[in-house]
Amino acid sequence: MASQPTLRVEGLKRHFPVTMWRRLKRVAAVVKAVDGVSFDVGEGETLALVGESGCGKTTTAKLILALDTPTSGTIRLGDTDVQNLHGEAYRHYREQVQAVFQDPWSSLNPRMRVKEIVSEPLVVNRRRSRRDIRARVAEVLEAVGLNPAHADRFPHEFSGGQRQRIALASALSSDPKLIILDEPVSSLDVSIRAQTMNLFRDLQGQFNVSYLLIVHDLAVARYMSDEVAVMYLGKIVEHARTEDLFSEPLHPYTKALFAAALPGHPDVEREEIVLEGEVPSPIDPPSGCPFHPRCPMKIGEICETTVPALRTHQGRHAVSCHLYDDEAAAATASAEA
Amino acid sequence: MREAQASAVGAGPTRARLAWRWLRELPLLPIAIILVVLVIPAIFAEYLAPHNPYSGSLRARLQPPAFLGGPSEFLLGTDHQGRDIFSRIIFGSRISIAVAGAGILIGGSIGTTLGLIAGYFRGVAETIVTRLVDLTLSIPAILVALVVAAAIGARFTTVVAIVALVLWAVYARQVRAEALKWAQSDFVARARVAGASHFRIIVRHILPNIANTLIVLSTLQLGFVIVFEGSLSFLGVGIPRPNPAWGLMVADGRIHVVSAWWIAFFPGLAIMLTVLSVNMLGDWLRDRLDPKLTQV
Amino acid sequence: MLLEVKDLRTYLFTKRATVKAVDGVSFYLRRGETLGIVGESGSGKSIMALSLLQMEPKPAGRIVGGEALFRGDDLLRKSQGEMRTIRGRRISMILQDPQTSLNPVFTIGNQLNEAFVTGKQGLARGGVRKAVVDVLRKVNIADPERRVTAFPHQLSGGMKQRVVGAIAISCSPDIVIADEPTTSLDLTIQAQYLRLIKRLQDTTGVGVIFITHDFGIVAKMCDRVAVMYAGKIVEHGPVRSIFNHPSHPYTQALINSVPKLEERTERLYSIPGQPPAPGQELVGCRFAPRCEFADERCRQEYPPQFEGLSRHSEHTADCWRLEDPTWRPSRH
Numbered sequence: 023m024a025s026q027p028t029l030r031v032e033g034l035k036r037h038f039p040v041t042m043w044r045r046l047k048r049v050a051a052v053v054k055a056v057d058g059v060s061f062d063v064g065e066g067e068t069l070a071l072v073g074e075s076g077c078g079k080t081t082t083a084k085l086i087l088a089l090d091t092p093t094s095g096t097i098r099l100g101d102t103d104v105q106n107l108h109g110e111a112y113r114h115y116r117e118q119v120q121a122v123f124q125d126p127w128s129s130l131n132p133r134m135r136v137k138e139i140v141s142e143p144l145v146v147n148r149r150r151s152r153r154d155i156r157a158r159v160a161e162v163l164e165a166v167g168l169n170p171a172h173a174d175r176f177p178h179e180f181s182g183g184q185r186q187r188i189a190l191a192s193a194l195s196s197d198p199k200l201i202i203l204d205e206p207v208s209s210l211d212v213s214i215r216a217q218t219m220n221l222f223r224d225l226q227g228q229f230n231v232s233y234l235l236i237v238h239d240l241a242v243a244r245y246m247s248d249e250v251a252v253m254y255l256g257k258i259v260e261h262a263r264t265e266d267l268f269s270e271p272l273h274p275y276t277k278a279l280f281a282a283a284l285p286g287h288p289d290v291e292r293e294e295i296v297l298e299g300e301v302p303s304p305i306d307p308p309s310g311c312p313f314h315p316r317c318p319m320k321i322g323e324i325c326e327t328t329v330p331a332l333r334t335h336q337g338r339h340a341v342s343c344h345l346y347d348d349e350a351a352a353a354t355a356s357a358e359a
Numbered sequence: 360m361r362e363a364q365a366s367a368v369g370a371g372p373t374r375a376r377l378a379w380r381w382l383r384e385l386p387l388l389p390i391a392i393i394l395v396v397l398v399i400p401a402i403f404a405e406y407l408a409p410h411n412p413y414s415g416s417l418r419a420r421l422q423p424p425a426f427l428g429g430p431s432e433f434l435l436g437t438d439h440q441g442r443d444i445f446s447r448i449i450f451g452s453r454i455s456i457a458v459a460g461a462g463i464l465i466g467g468s469i470g471t472t473l474g475l476i477a478g479y480f481r482g483v484a485e486t487i488v489t490r491l492v493d494l495t496l497s498i499p500a501i502l503v504a505l506v507v508a509a510a511i512g513a514r515f516t517t518v519v520a521i522v523a524l525v526l527w528a529v530y531a532r533q534v535r536a537e538a539l540k541w542a543q544s545d546f547v548a549r550a551r552v553a554g555a556s557h558f559r560i561i562v563r564h565i566l567p568n569i570a571n572t573l574i575v576l577s578t579l580q581l582g583f584v585i586v587f588e589g590s591l592s593f594l595g596v597g598i599p600r601p602n603p604a605w606g607l608m609v610a611d612g613r614i615h616v617v618s619a620w621w622i623a624f625f626p627g628l629a630i631m632l633t634v635l636s637v638n639m640l641g642d643w644l645r646d647r648l649d650p651k652l653t654q655v
Numbered sequence: 656m657l658l659e660v661k662d663l664r665t666y667l668f669t670k671r672a673t674v675k676a677v678d679g680v681s682f683y684l685r686r687g688e689t690l691g692i693v694g695e696s697g698s699g700k701s702i703m704a705l706s707l708l709q710m711e712p713k714p715a716g717r718i719v720g721g722e723a724l725f726r727g728d729d730l731l732r733k734s735q736g737e738m739r740t741i742r743g744r745r746i747s748m749i750l751q752d753p754q755t756s757l758n759p760v761f762t763i764g765n766q767l768n769e770a771f772v773t774g775k776q777g778l779a780r781g782g783v784r785k786a787v788v789d790v791l792r793k794v795n796i797a798d799p800e801r802r803v804t805a806f807p808h809q810l811s812g813g814m815k816q817r818v819v820g821a822i823a824i825s826c827s828p829d830i831v832i833a834d835e836p837t838t839s840l841d842l843t844i845q846a847q848y849l850r851l852i853k854r855l856q857d858t859t860g861v862g863v864i865f866i867t868h869d870f871g872i873v874a875k876m877c878d879r880v881a882v883m884y885a886g887k888i889v890e891h892g893p894v895r896s897i898f899n900h901p902s903h904p905y906t907q908a909l910i911n912s913v914p915k916l917e918e919r920t921e922r923l924y925s926i927p928g929q930p931p932a933p934g935q936e937l938v939g940c941r942f943a944p945r946c947e948f949a950d951e952r953c954r955q956e957y958p959p960q961f962e963g964l965s966r967h968s969e970h971t972a973d974c975w976r977l978e979d980p981t982w983r984p985s986r987h
Contacts, residue, residue, distance in 0.1 A: 074841035087552050116554025129545035133567035143553035181929045192549070211695040212868050213905075213945075216912035217925035238842060245914035245923065265919065282846035284871025286915045288894050296850075297843045300811050 026100065027062035028199050028232040029086065034059045034095035036081050040305065053304050055081040057256035058095070063200065066226065068233040070247035070264070072240060072279070076301055078256040079236045083202050086234065087121055099200065113147045120193035124205035126185035130177040136163070136188055137173035143196035162191040165225060183214035187221065194229055203246075204236045219246060240283050244268050252276050255304055255312040258332060262339040272341040274319045311344065319345060386643045389636035396632050400449040401456050408446035409434070412603045415441030421619045436621040438611060444622060447603035448629050454604045455633070457515070459584040462522030463577050469523065470530025471573065475561050477531065478538025488531055495528035501590060508596030518597050522584055533576055537569040571648035578641035582634035589630050605630050656724075657829060657862045658684040658707075663721035663731075665699075665706045672934030676702040676716070678886035684830065687860040691873040691894070693909075694883035695930055700866050703883070704832050706731075708746060709738050726829075743770065747823040751835040753815035757807040763818045764803030767791070770825040786825070794821045795851055813844035817851065824855060834866045849876060870913055874898065879969070882906050885931050885941035892970030900965040902972040902983070905942045940975070948976050 036056040042049050056078040063069045071079040084090040086097055088104060097104040099118060107115050120143060123129040130139055140159045144150055160170035166187040177185055186206065193201050206222065207215040223246065226233060237243050243250050244264060251261040252273065260273040271277050274295075281295035297316050302308055308315050314325040324344050332342040335349065400407055409432065420441040423429035429436050435444040477488035504521045511517060541547060542565065550560050589606025591597030598604040600611075605626040612623030665677040676699040684690050694700040705711050706718050707730060723730040730741070742748075750756050757766060767787040784803075791799035794817040807815055816836060823831050833852070837845040853876065856863055865876055873880050873894060881891040882905065890903040901907040911924035928945040931937060939956055943949040953975055961977040964970040976982045 074843065087548075089548060089551055113554060116552070119552070121549060121552045123545040123549065125545060129549055131546040131550075131564050131568070133570075134563070142550060142555065146550075146553055146555045146559060181932070183929060189549070192553075196553075211697075211930060212870075212909060213695055213912065213926040213930060216914075216923040217927070219914070220923060220925050240842075241914040241916040244916060245920055268916070268919075279842055280916070282843045283916050284869060285874045286871065286913065286917060287898050288874045289898075290874070290917060297847070300813055300844060301841070 026065075028065050028067075028100065029063040029234070030096075030098045031062070031082075031086070032060045032096050032098075034082065034085060034097065035093045036078075036085055036090065037093045042305070051305050054256050054307060055304060056085065056092075057307075059253070059256070059258055060095075061251055061258065061261065063232045063234055064248070065199075066230050066232060067249065068226065068235055068247040070235040070237055070243035070250045071253055072237055072243050072250055073253035074238060074279075074301060076255075076304060077253040078304075079253050080204065082253075083121070083204055083234065083236050086200075087119060087202060088115065117143060117147050117196040118199045119202070120196065120198045120200075121202040121204060122186065122189045122193050122206050125209050126182050126189055127209075129189055130185055132177055134176070135173065136168075136175055136177065136180075139177070139188060140173070140192045140195050142192060143198075147196065158195055159191075162194045163188075165194065165228065166191045166221060181214075182210050183218055186210060186218055190222070190225070194225065194231070197229070198231060200232045200234065202234045202236065205238070206235075207242065208237075208239065222246065240268075240279060241286075252279070255301065255307050257312060257342070258340075259313065259343070260339075260341045261332065262341075266339050270339075272335060272339060272346065273313075273343050274317050274345070275313050278316075278318070311342075321345065381647075384647075386639060389639040389643070392632050392636040393640065396629055396636075397452050397456060400452040404450050404453060408443075408449045410443035410446040412442060412447045412450040413601050415443065417441050421615065421622075423619070424621050427621075435625045436619070438608070438622045439615060439619075442603075444608070444625055447608060448605065448626055451603040451605045451608065451626065451629070454598055454602060455585050455588065458518055458522060458588045458598070459581050461519045462526060462584050463580055465519065466523035466526030467530050467573065467577060467580075470527035470532075471534050473527070474531040474534025475538050475565065478535040479542045479557070479561055479565060481539075485535070488535065492528040492532050492535075495524070496532075500525045500587070501594065504591050504596050505594065508591075513596050513599050515598060518588060518591060521591070522587060525587070526580060526584070529580065530573075530576065533572060534569060537572055538565050541565045541568050571644075575641055575645040575648060578637055578644055582637040582641070585630060585634055585637075656683055657686050657688075657726065659724040660707070661722050661724070663703065663706060663723060664719045665702050665711050665716055666719050667702075667712070667715045667933075668717060669715055669934070674933045675886050675937070676933075677706060679721070680883070680886070680888050681721075682881050682888060682891065684862045684864060686829075686862055687856065688879065689856065689863040689865055689877045691865045691867060691877035691880040692883060693867060693870060693873055693880055695868055697885075697930055697933060698883040699886040700883050701834055704748070704834055704864065704866055707832070708742050708748070709733070709735065710742075743773070743823075743828070744826040745828050746830040746832065747826070747828045749816075749819055749823050749831060749833040749836045751838055753812060753819050753839065754807075756819045757815060759807050762804050762806055763791075763810070766818075767803070767822060767825060770822045790821045790825050791818070793824070793855065794818070795847070796821070811844075813840055813848065816840060816848060820848075820851065820855075824859065824861070827859060828861060830862045830864065832864045832866065835868070837872070852876070870910060882909070885937060887941060887973065889942065889974070890972040892964065892972075893967060896965045896967045896970045900970075902961075902964045902970070902977060903942075903974050904946045904948055904976070906972075908945075940973070950975075 034056055035058055038053040038055055040051050040053055042051055059082055061069060071082060073079050081090070085092050099115060102111060102115060104115065137159050140162060141155050144155055144158060159173055163170045163173060168184065168187055168191065177188065180188065203222065207218050210218055219242070235243065235246055247264050249262070250264050250267045251258045252275065253259065254275050260267065260271070260276045271280055278295045278297045281292050285292060295318055299316050302315060310326040310328055311330050314320055317325065321344055330342040330344050332340050333346065334340050335346050415437060418441065419437050420439055422433050422437040424436040425431050425434050433443050433445070437443055473488045477485040503524065507521060508517060547560055547564055550564050588597055588604065589609065592604045592606030593610040595610065597606055600607065608626035609623045615622050660683065661681050663677055663680045667674040667676050680703055682690065692700045702711060702716060707723050709731065711718060718731055721731065725746070757763070764787055767790065768783055771783050771786055787803055788799045791802060796802050796814060796817055810818065837848055840848060852863065855861070865872065867873065877894050879892065880894050880897050881888045882903065884905050890897065890901070890906045897906065898910065901910055908924060908926045912926055914920050914923060926945055931941065939954040940949065940958055943953040946953065958973045958975040960971050960973050962968065962971045964972055964977070964983055
């Protein structure tokens with residue numbers, strides 16, 4: 023990307039100290055929920071963070087939303103570093119980064135009217151006239167396809183899909199640069215998902231906003247995003263432009279996810295990749311490559327001892343797997359020669 | 360595009376119809392009892408009471424109720440000082456309301472505030488508040504009342520203070536649990552993302568969602584406070600004589616219970632009816648205000 | 656025919672309205688077959704399944720009509736006592752949330768024991784123990800001898816759901832009703848679980864009714880599929896026939912509105928509007944308000960069932976448009 027990214031995350035880590043009891047003795051341990059994650063979200067683009075539960079995608083979202091503080095690493099929105107924001111800079115950040123959560127039933131305060139919910143990012147950050155606020159609320163409600171005349175209603179008068187539209191209207195009201203969409207359609211009815219996804223896509227262009235999409239459904243990621251990063255146990259294992267990733271997944275874990283995804287037609291035959299076991303506990307992650315205990319393509323000892331680096335493959339497709347070490351080495355060699 | 364014209368579901372019933380539905384389902388009997396026994400007497404005591412509740416004539420002492428052959432002017436009979444029991448019960452409703460109202464207001468405010476702080480901020484505040492709650496609830500309230508009354512004397516303010524002291528812990532415990540739950544909800548997360556201050560989140564997001572709990576809790580506590588005040592008065596550390604507190608009247612009637620049972624019986628009946636109907640009202644409110652039950 | 660349901664009706668009687676949750680549903684299930692019931696939340700698919708076992712949500716729910724012939728016997732006419740001998744033994748259920756399906760205070764061994772003891776008589780104590788370990792091994796639980804002493808909270812979600820599956824198959828039932836059994840599971844765990852169900856079905860010949868909102872699961876698991884909308888089955892047929900020639904506009908819309916993993920989708924077809932709210936008065940075709948082909952008749956009168964679509968005798972759909980033979984899909 024030529025222009026400066028909207029969001030730049032570098033070396034992000036979030037380790038939670040936990041205490042456990044083992045044989046009646048207290049042991050201190052660390053959960054590495056997010057363990058060195060870096061990515062950019064380009065202006066007006068969508069990056070999908072894909073992974074199973076416990077992979078750290080939700081914690082990453084919380085860190086960017088400043089609902090939690092990173093152990094180390096930086097998050098930059100444009101030129102501002104998110105750490106230790108105060109006063110005007112803090113208010114500005116709060117206006118610029120918004121979120122839409124998974125469950126539209128719990129993410130809208132049942133005791134607030136739609137207009138209060140939608141205008142909250144506006145009213146808490148700076149003084150605006152009532153007329154401005156009313157006009158903006160009507161504008162964003164219209165944009166998400168709701169009747170502005172319903173602004174006086176309470177959330178329970180709306181269906182799930184409509185509530186998700188209200189949440190989006192609220193997120194858009196302060197004209198943000200980045201909206202984090204945390205599984206925005208997975209709790210909606212199937213017949214509502216398509217209209218909601220189309221709405222998200224349409225409004226992205228209209229409001230020129232970037233999305234960070236947290237999602238477990240690969241097909242949704244493909245439809246919604248420009249770029250995809252696959253996470254496993256707190257690390258990004260593969261990161262590429264959406265079309266590159268879907269046309270040629272490289273990491274064995276990504277391949278396994280593809281194989282496990284449900285087909286769109288009974289005649290779709292998928293490569294049978296049987297992943298045995300479950301995601302290991304992030305308290306005691308495996309040595310070397312975090313995926314090696316379940317990996318069907320394990321090469322050998324190197325997988326158990328050495329953490330593979332996230333390296334660029336063919337110039338644009340980043341993957342962290344020893345399978346592609348030779349290729350990377352060859353590339354470096356040829357560059358040197 | 361048609362998809363853009365999504366209108367609200369079913370266009371819901373109007374406000375007036377909702378209000379009518381509410382009215383129709385009101386629990387009429389408890390409300391009627393509360394009005395007749397508690398509210399109306401408290402407001403119109405001067406007009407309703409046929410006699411002076413504070414003084415009577417010794418000549419007319421220990422008269423049985425009118426319907427049991429006593430003089431027709433004393434509807435529910437007289438006590439050992441010749442005071443009209445009916446009038447005393449009417450004036451006594453004021454004391455019950457005053458003690459319960461003041462005690463719940465003070466105790467409830469303190470408890471709610473501390474509960475909100477504990478549940479929202481957690482950490483040290485939570486530890487301190489929960490420990491204090493445990494401590495308060497583990498001390499027998501009557502004992503504290505006896506000590507306090509012995510130290511500073513039985514007065515209206517003392518009674519209210521003791522009631523508040525017991526109640527705050529009940530409120531704090533309940534509110535903390537609720538605040539804890541709401542503090543983790545997605546809409547609070549969204550408010551934080553929007554930049555709302557802690558104060559705003561507590562006041563605008565959490566408090567309105569526990570308002571129902573507070574209303575229900577208060578009705579249920581009302582019954583408790585009336586009984587509690589009765590017990591205090593009965594033990595002689597409540598409202599001082601000659602005030603016509605219901606509990607005090609029961610206590611005074613105790614020694615005559617065999618010969619003149621009506622002295623203790625009617626104030627006792629007043630307590631029982633009030634508490635029973637207030638609790639029924641509280642139960643009804645709890646069912647009614649629970650959003651999960653009203654959703655469907 | 657293992658199970659034949661005819662015109663099943665289960666209504667929910669609430670203070671405010673009568674909700675026709677299941678409004679005249681008919682279908683059948685053969686031995687060893689998997690039938691998918693697809694629908695959104697509120698379509699009545701779960702209440703339909705519960706009704707088969709007379710477990711409709713009480714007190715609001717009541718079965719008001721129809722029959723469910725299980726090997727010729729009407730399940731809906733049976734007493735609660737008789738139903739107890741059928742539930743879990745002849746017909747068992749796997750529910751969505753393994754968290755609440757298992758009792759947290761008993762070990763999984765206890766819970767399986769119970770399933771065996773209430774299900775089958777005549778197993779000696781050691782026999783039960785062995786049977787428990789066997790069934791756990793059948794559902795791919797590693798080290799089953801040790802796992803029998805584990806409590807539910809010591810197992811992961813996927814493992815818990817496999818234990819629930821083990822309980823469901825412990826008495827070798829004829830039918831297993833699986834109500835969204837994988838929605839709480841992760842992708843790779845879901846794949847493991849679906850593979851397991853398929854294998855168990857191959858080895859035992861049990862009939863499976865798979866209740867889901869996901870056409871992907873149908874594509875992967877089912878032989879036949881019935882699409883439910885607002886309490887009615889609007890289309891029914893063999894899975895390939897449905898995917899290749901969806902005949903009801905709702906089915907077409909659903910299939911077209913799901914993003915594909917295999918190919919790039921420029922723009923998804925989006926179904927306008929919202930599903931009907933429960934209790935809403937419904938006349939005519941339930942889907943008419945959201946259907947782009949609907950006309951006045953659709954809004955007034957419920958369409959008849961058209962059979963033999965795509966030249967397949969089992970493929971049926973309820974849609975007025977199919978009156979016109981040119982709209983009927985044909986196999987070529």
